[in-house]
Amino acid sequence: MILLPDPIWPTLVLAVIVFGDGLLTFRPPRAIAACLDGVGFPRDWWWALAVVKFLAATGLVAGIWIPGLGAAAAAGLVVYFLCAAVAHLRAGYIGRDFWLNCLGMLAVSLAVLTFCFVV
Template sequence: MTLLPDPIWPVIVLAVIVFGDGLLTFRPPRAIAACLDGVGFPRDWWWVIAVVKFLAAAGLVAGIWVPGVGAAASAGLVAYFACAAAAHLRARYVGRDFWLNCLGMLVVCLAVFVFCFLV
């Protein structure tokens, strides 16, 4: 395991995606709102998702220079999307949102973690 990402570009791309995803959580489009409602996530807590995503994006960027921070943020994103997938399965909300958005992001986050920090 390396504590600094190599290569760096996938980490930067993931940080941009997660930051944008966090922005969308503040005023979610219908598809995201339906997804959060579909898994039973309370509307009063939607702001927490944005904060988590902003912190993850900041951790990925800081981890370019600070050893271990990017790896921790990347691992945290894998855990976050694994929990999101579990919530989808538990709620039996396994339509397009689950397959494309949730599992898609889980695969992307896992790939960045493996190829930038483990290999």
């Protein structure tokens, strides 16, 4: 395992995406709100998703200089999106949001973890 990302740019791209996703969680567009409602995630806890995403983005960026932190943040995102996938499957909410957004972000997070920190 590599403790600092190599190359750095995929880690930064993922950080920007996750940070933007966190911003969208505060006042979600209809598609995101429908997705969260569709999996049965309580509206009172939507703020927690933004916190997780902001912490992950911060960890990815700080991990450029702090050994192991970026890898931990990327691994955390993989776990986050695996949990989201399980929530989608359990709720039977497996439309476009599941295939594109949930599994798409799982694939991107796993690719960053693999190609920047493992290979």
